[in-house]
Amino acid sequence: MNPSLATWKEDLHNLYATNGMNPSETQLRQFVAGLLSQALEGKSTKATWYRLSPGHVRALVKLHQAILHYGRNSIHIRNEMADTTAPFALTKDEWTNFSYLRHFGLAHHADRENPRSGK
Numbered sequence: 001m002n003p004s005l006a007t008w009k010e011d012l013h014n015l016y017a018t019n020g021m022n023p024s025e026t027q028l029r030q031f032v033a034g035l036l037s038q039a040l041e042g043k044s045t046k047a048t049w050y051r052l053s054p055g056h057v058r059a060l061v062k063l064h065q066a067i068l069h070y071g072r073n074s075i076h077i078r079n080e081m082a083d084t085t086a087p088f089a090l091t092k093d094e095w096t097n098f099s100y101l102r103h104f105g106l107a108h109h110a111d112r113e114n115p116r117s118g119k
Contacts, residue, residue, distance in 0.1 A: 003034045050103055059098055060106060062088040 003011040015023050015031055023031075029049070065088035066075045075081060077098055081090045090098070101107040 003031055003038075005035060005038050008035055052104070055094055055097065056101060059090060059094040060101065062090055062094070063107065 003015075012031065015027060019027065062081065063075065066081050066086075067073055069086075069088065070080065077090070077095060080086075081088060082095055098107065
């Protein structure tokens with residue numbers, strides 16, 4: 001199946017309908033890759049798939065707890081979340097792998113002038 005950007009909703013519906021409402025992961029990846037190749041026209045069309053591990057999800061939950069605790073979106077990972085007495089303290093693995101979350105757009109450097117600021 002080669003989906004079209006103009007009719008992607010109908011194409012997705014047809015994909016589900018022809019597979020008994022349960023298309024395989026491979027079919028869904030091919031569907032998304034087909035749409036991306038049309039949208040990117042002439043650019044790299046190779047899709048890269050990432051997965052979130054349970055450790056990444058725990059780090060995001062702890063970040064959310066820190067945001068609620070401090071009442072602001074700008075949190076310094078090392079200074080404000082590595083404190084072992086905080087209820088949302090990051091483990092060493094969560095802290096060192098936190099930058100991986102930037103691949104998903106779930107975290108970013110808040111200090112644009114100094115991207116190594118840790119915020």
